[in-house]
Amino acid sequence: MSNEKSETVLIIEDEKKISDVVAMYLDREGFRTEVAETGEKALNLLQEPFDLIVLDLMLPDMPGEELCKIIRERSDVPIIMLTAKSGEEDRIKGLGIGADDYVVKPFSPRELAARVKAQIRRTKKMAKRVQSFNGGLLTMDTENYEVKRKGVPVVLTTTEFRILAALAEKPGRVLSRLQLINMVQGYDFEGYDRTIDAHVKNLRHKIEEDPRNPIFVRTVYGVGYKFTGTPDAD
Ligand code: CA
Secondary structure (H helix, E strand, O other): OOOOOOOEEEEEOOOHHHHHHHHHHHHHOOOEEEEEOOHHHHHHHOOOOOOEEEEEOOOOOOOHHHHHHHHHHHOOOOEEEEEOOOHHHHHHHHHOOOOOEEEEOOOOHHHHHHHHHHHHHHHHHHOOOEEEEOOOOEEEEOOOOEEEEOOEEEOOOHHHHHHHHHHHOOOOOEEEHHHHHHHHOOOOOOOOHHHHHHHHHHHHHHHOOOOOOOOOEEEEOOOEEEEOOOEOOO
16 A cells, blocks of 8 residues: 555536646645535545645535535534635634635635645645554554553554554444455455454453453444543643
């Protein structure tokens, strides 16, 4: 897996003239871009992860505010809104619909590109390397593959670590066994439902106080697993 690939920006904008110029400036800054002319197409594309979204408020099939809310339910991806009327600035601020920044049309594409860069830089800085849960009961260093329970290192297999990291990335989100198999594949993983269960069982024995009553990795019957630890504030 290469980390060298450039960041991808989704431009949601129905006016081709605008999306073209935005794409051109972002390409020039080394970003990959994709364009969605409608909210529907955007939601389809968003089944894949993006590093940032440029979202126009005026779309042909749904209000940009609506789309922003839908995206926010699924992801923390930075969103920069394009607004046509200056009055919309107040709405974005006032409604708290989840945009990270906004630019009022007509805008300078160079200015927009600079804001895209700033948002992505900030997001990267925020992606914490060491995550801590339940008052430090469990910590996870995703760079060094190190997990500690009450400060004591716990030796996990790569697969166990991958499963834990995939689940802990979004506490409360349920991942099916198949999703987990897909997420840990490429790490010499033989993917079968029961194999996942076996790995989770081993993982629990290592990180849970009482593996029969887990507080971190819980079973969602008939669906899969979810992480139920509480992330610590900084
Ligand atoms: Ca538009």
